[in-house]
Amino acid sequence: MPDIRASDIPAASPPASSPGSKPAGADSALPAPLTEVSAQRRFLLSRGNSALADRVFKWLMVLCALSIFGIVVLIVWQLVLRSQLTWHAFGFRFFYQTFTNPDSHQPMYWDPVNSLFSAVPFIYGTLVSSFLALLMAVPLAVGTAIFLTEMCPRALRGPLAFLTELLAAIPSVIYGLWAVFVLVPILREHVNPLLTQWLGWTGLFNNDNPTGLGFLAAGVILAVMILPIISSLTREVMSAVPHAQREAALALGATRWEMIRMSVLRNARIGIVGAIILGLGRALGETMAVTMVIGNTPEIHRSLLANGSSMAAVIANEFTEAVSNMHLSALIEIGLALFMVTIIVNAFAQVLVWAVTRGAPAQTR
Amino acid sequence: MGVSIQVTNLNAWYGANHTLQDINLNIPANHATALIGPSGCGKSTFVRCLNRMHETNPVARVTGSVRMGGMDIYADTTPVEIRRRVGMVFQRPNPFPTMSIYDNVAAGLKLNGYSNRRALDEIVEKTLRNSALWDEVKDDLKKKSGASLSGGQQQRLCIARALAVDPEVLLMDEPASALDPVSTSKIEDLIFQLKAQYTIVIVTHNMQQAARVAENTGFFLNGRMVEFDSTHKIFTNPSDKRTEDYITGRFG
Numbered sequence: 001m002p003d004i005r006a007s008d009i010p011a012a013s014p015p016a017s018s019p020g021s022k023p024a025g026a027d028s029a030l031p032a033p034l035t036e037v038s039a040q041r042r043f044l045l046s047r048g049n050s051a052l053a054d055r056v057f058k059w060l061m062v063l064c065a066l067s068i069f070g071i072v073v074l075i076v077w078q079l080v081l082r083s084q085l086t087w088h089a090f091g092f093r094f095f096y097q098t099f100t101n102p103d104s105h106q107p108m109y110w111d112p113v114n115s116l117f118s119a120v121p122f123i124y125g126t127l128v129s130s131f132l133a134l135l136m137a138v139p140l141a142v143g144t145a146i147f148l149t150e151m152c153p154r155a156l157r158g159p160l161a162f163l164t165e166l167l168a169a170i171p172s173v174i175y176g177l178w179a180v181f182v183l184v185p186i187l188r189e190h191v192n193p194l195l196t197q198w199l200g201w202t203g204l205f206n207n208d209n210p211t212g213l214g215f216l217a218a219g220v221i222l223a224v225m226i227l228p229i230i231s232s233l234t235r236e237v238m239s240a241v242p243h244a245q246r247e248a249a250l251a252l253g254a255t256r257w258e259m260i261r262m263s264v265l266r267n268a269r270i271g272i273v274g275a276i277i278l279g280l281g282r283a284l285g286e287t288m289a290v291t292m293v294i295g296n297t298p299e300i301h302r303s304l305l306a307n308g309s310s311m312a313a314v315i316a317n318e319f320t321e322a323v324s325n326m327h328l329s330a331l332i333e334i335g336l337a338l339f340m341v342t343i344i345v346n347a348f349a350q351v352l353v354w355a356v357t358r359g360a361p362a363q364t365r
Numbered sequence: 366m367g368v369s370i371q372v373t374n375l376n377a378w379y380g381a382n383h384t385l386q387d388i389n390l391n392i393p394a395n396h397a398t399a400l401i402g403p404s405g406c407g408k409s410t411f412v413r414c415l416n417r418m419h420e421t422n423p424v425a426r427v428t429g430s431v432r433m434g435g436m437d438i439y440a441d442t443t444p445v446e447i448r449r450r451v452g453m454v455f456q457r458p459n460p461f462p463t464m465s466i467y468d469n470v471a472a473g474l475k476l477n478g479y480s481n482r483r484a485l486d487e488i489v490e491k492t493l494r495n496s497a498l499w500d501e502v503k504d505d506l507k508k509k510s511g512a513s514l515s516g517g518q519q520q521r522l523c524i525a526r527a528l529a530v531d532p533e534v535l536l537m538d539e540p541a542s543a544l545d546p547v548s549t550s551k552i553e554d555l556i557f558q559l560k561a562q563y564t565i566v567i568v569t570h571n572m573q574q575a576a577r578v579a580e581n582t583g584f585f586l587n588g589r590m591v592e593f594d595s596t597h598k599i600f601t602n603p604s605d606k607r608t609e610d611y612i613t614g615r616f617g
Contacts, residue, residue, distance in 0.1 A: 154423070244459035248523070250421060252473040252530065253449030262476065266463045 076339065083333035085326050086117055094333055095119050110298035110314075112322070117330035119337045121298045125215065125308040126341065129290060130283040132219025132304065133226055138276055140223070141231035142265075148231075149238045150260055161235065168228035176292035179221040184293060187220070188212025192305050206303035213295040216304045221289045226279035233278065237271025238264050270353060277349040284342050287312035311338040367564030368434030368533045369394040370415065375429035377410050377419055384410045386588045388429070392581070397560040399575035399596065400568045402585035403611070408568045409456075411585065412536045415566060416451040417444040434533060449477065452527030452563075456539040458519035460511030460526070466502050469511040469522055473530040488529055496525035497555055517548025524555065528563075535559065537567040541574065553578050572612055576600050584608045 037045075080087075086094055097118045101108040109118040148161055188211070195216075196207035245263035254262055265272070295307025296317055309317075311334050322328045370392040377385035385407045392398045400408040413419040414427055417438060431438045438447045460469050468475070470489045479485065489506070493499040498521040502514070511522055520540060527535060537556070541549040556565060556578045569575050575582050576596055583593040584605070592605045603609045610616055 242459070244455060244457060245461065247418065247421070247455060248459040248461065248526075249472075249476075250444075251416065251418060251448055251453040251455075252476055252526070253445055254476055255445050258476055262472065263461065266461065269463070 076336075079332055079336040079339065083329050083336055085329035086333045087329075089115075089326070090117065093118075094330075095123070095337060107300070109300070112318070112324065112327045112330075115324065115326045117326070117333075119311070119334055121300050122309055122311040122314050122334055123337060123341060124300050125218075125294060125310040126284055126312070126338065128215050128304070128308070129218040129222055129294065129310055130280060132215060133222030133283045134276065134280055136220065136223035137227045137230055137279060141227050141275075141279075142234055142272065144227075144231040145234035145238055146260055146264070148235050150256070150264065161232070164228050164231050166228075167224065168232075172225065172286060172288040173292075175221055175225055176289035179217060179289060179293045183220060184212040184217050187217055192216070195305070203302050204304050207305050208303075209295075209305050209307060211295065211307070213293050214305050214307050215294065215301075218290045218294040218308075218310070219304070221293055222283045222286055225286060225289065226283050229282060230275045230279040233275035234268070234272050237268040237275070240271075241267045269356060273349065273353050273356065277346060280345060280349070281342065284345065285312060285338070287316045291316050311335075311341070366533070367394045367562065370534065370564065370566075371430075371432040372415075373430045373432075375411070375414060375431060376427070377407075377414055378426045379410075379422065380424040384588050385414065388590050390583060390590060390593055392564065392566060394564050395561060396581060397556055397565040397567060397579040399579035399582045400566065400585060401570075401572055401575050401582060401611075403616070404570075406585040407588040408583075408585045409538050412453075412538055412566055412568050415534065415536055416448050416453055418448075418453065420444065449473075449530060450532055451534045451536060452530065452532035454520070454523050454527055454535070454537045454540045457543050458516060458523050460514070460519050460522050462510055462512035464511055465507045466509055466511055466514070466522060467506040470525045470529050472526055477530075492525045492529045495528060495555075495559070496521045497551060498522060498525060515548075517544050517551060520544060520548065520552060521555065524552070528559070532563065534564045534566065537565065539568050539570060542570055549574075572600070584611060586611070 090097060094117065098120065099108045099111070099116050099118065100106070108116070109121045110116070144164060148157055148164075152160060192205070192207045192212065195205040199205045200207075241264050245267055246259055249259040249263040290310050291313040294310055294313055296309050296313060297307035298309050298314065299307065301308065315331050315334055315338075318327070319331055322331055370390075372388055372390040372392070375385055375388040375390075376383070388411060400411060402408050410419060415431060415433075415438075417427075419425050419427055421444075427439065430440065433447075433450070436442060461472060464472065467489055470492055471479075471485055474485060474488065490499065490503075493502065498518060501518060502509070502522075511519065514522060520543075524537075524540070540556075541552045544552065553574060556567065559565060560578070560580075567575075567579065579596050581593065582596040582599040584591045584599065584603075584607075586607055592599065592603060592608045594604070598604075599608060600612055603612065
C-alpha cells in the first residue's frame with residue numbers, strides 16, 4: 001500500500017455502491033468532506049516503520065540459538081578438561097581396553113584401587129539396557145497409539161491418553177523403588193526361571209544370578225519409563241495423518257489393520273522414528289532407576305539376567321566416593337563417553353530416517 | 366463389467382441429523398448416473414452409502430437395502446468385501462504420498478495379496494492408459510511419489526487406483542470440483558470412455574458436467590430424491606417444479 005493521507009480518503013462513498021450494507025441514515029449523518037485524520041490512523045502513523053523492532057527480534061532469536069550451541073561447547077570443554085588424567089594415562093584405549101585380573105585371570109575393566117579404568121562395560125550396559133527397553137516399549141507404545149487414535153471410543157480417548165502421559169510425570173526414583181520392591185522379585189521368582197527354561201539355549205538367559213537384578217530388570221523399567229514419550233508422540237503424528245488417507249485405503253477394501261498399515265503407519269513413519277529416537281535418548285541418559293536395578297557390577301555378560309552397570313549408573317554411584325583424582329577423571333571421561341554415545345546413536349538414527357524415507361518424499365501438501 | 370444397483374427405502378443419519386430420507390432408485394449397469402443438488406442435500410451421503418463408507422463415521426447410521434448385482438450389500442456381506450467390488454474417487458485427490466505412482470495404482474491389488482509381478486505391471490500400464498495418465502508418468506512410475514503430480518494428475522491417479530481392481534461400480538464424489546477447467550475436461554472425457562465398462566455414479570455440483578457425461582440424472586433436495594430420469598428429460602422438461610427451479614438457477 002502506498003501512503004494514504006487523510007486528504008486522499010474520499011468523502012462518503014456514493015450510497016449506490018453499497019446497497020443495503022448500512023441504513024441510509026448513517027450515510028447522510030457523515031460530514032461531507034472528510035478532512036480530519038482518524039484516531040486509529042493517527043495511532044498507526046505514530047508507530048513509525050518498526051525497523052528496529054524487527055532487528056531486535058532477529059538478534060534475540062540468534063542469541064537464543066547460539067546459547068544452546070554455547071552450552072554444548074562448554075559442557076564438552078569441561079568434560080575434556082577434567083578428564084585429562086585418564087586421557088593421558090590411557091588415551092583412546094579408555095573406550096575399548098580390557099585388563100586381566102591377576103588372581104582369577106578373568107577379564108577386568110574397572111579397578112579404582114589400582115587405577116585401572118575402562119569404559120567398555122558401562123557403554124555395553126547402557127546400550128544393552130536401552131535397546132532392550134526399546135524392544136519392549138516400541139511395540140507397546142505404537143499399539144497404544146493405534147488403539148487411542150483409531151479404535152478407542154471417543155469418551156475413553158481423553159482419560160486413557162491422560163493416563164499414559166501421567167506415566168511420564170512420575171519421578172525416576174519412584175520407578176526405581178517400584179522396580180526394587182515389585183518388579184525385581186517378580187522377575188526373580190517367576191519370569192527369569194521361565195526364560196532360562198525356554199530360551200536358555202540362546203545363551204541370553206542364564207539364570208545364575210540369584211538377585212533378580214541386571215540388564216533385563218533395567219531394560220523393563222526403562223521400557224516403562226520411555227513408553228509415555230513414544231506413545232504420546234506417536235499418537236500425535238498418527239492423528240495428524242489426513243482423514244482422506246484413511247478413506248482412500250478403506251475405499252480400496254482394506255481391513256482395519258490394512259488401513260492402519262497402509263495409510264496411518266506409512267504416513268506417520270518419520271514421526272514415529274522421531275518419537276523412538278527421543279525415547280532412546282531418555283533411556284540412554286536415565287540414571288536413578290537404572291542404578292537401583294542394574295546390579296552395578298562393571299562386567300560384561302552375554303546373559304541378560306546377569307548384573308551389569310551403565311555409564312550414568314557408575315557416575316551416580318561412585319562420584320561422591322571417588323577419592324583419587326584418577327578415579328574422578330575416569331568418571332568424567334565416562335560422562336564424555338555417554339555424551340558421544342548419545343551423539344553417535346542419534347546420528348545413526350538420522351541416517352536410518354534418511355534411508356527409510358529416501359525413496360518417496362514425505363507428505364507434500 | 367458393471368452391475369446394476371437397486372436402492373430401496375434407504376435412510377441415513379449423522380447423529381440426530383436425518384440426511385437421507387426414503388431413497389428409492391434403480392441405477393442401470395454400464396451407464397453413468399449423475400446426482401445433482403445444492404450443498405448439503407445428501408447426494409454425497411448417498412454415494413457413501415453405496416460402498417458403506419458412510420458407516421465409517423461413528424455417529425452415522427443407515428437403514429434400508431442396497432442391492433448390487435443381486436446382493437444386498439447391507440445384509441449379505443461385509444464392508445471390506447463390498448469395497449473391493451466398488452471403487453471410489455473422492456472430492457480431493459488423495460493419492461498415498463509415501464508410495465510411488467506405480468504402487469499407488471497397484472495398492473488395491475497388493476493390499477489383497479496379489480503378487481504376480483508381471484501381471485501387475487500389465488495391469489498398472491493398462492489402467493494408467495485407461496485413465497489417460499500413462500504418457501505423462503510412464504518415465505517415472507517407480508521414481509516419483511503419488512503426491513508429486515499436479516492436482517489433475519493426482520485425481521486421474523486416484524481414478525486409476527480405483528480402476529486397477531476392476532470394480533463393478535465406480536463411485537465419484539465431485540471428482541472435478543477441486544480441479545482447473547483443463548483437468549476437469551480430461552476427467553470428463555475419461556468418465557465418458559469408462560462408462561461403457563463400469564457402472565458409474567457421479568456426484569456433481571456442475572450441471573453442465575452432469576449433462577455432458579451422464580445418461581441419467583437424479584436431483585436431490587433436503588435429503589430426498591426429488592426426481593430421477595434421463596438426463597435429457599431432467600434438463601429440458603423436468604416433471605417437478607423444484608427441479609426446474611434448480612436447473613434454471615433460481616436457487617442452489
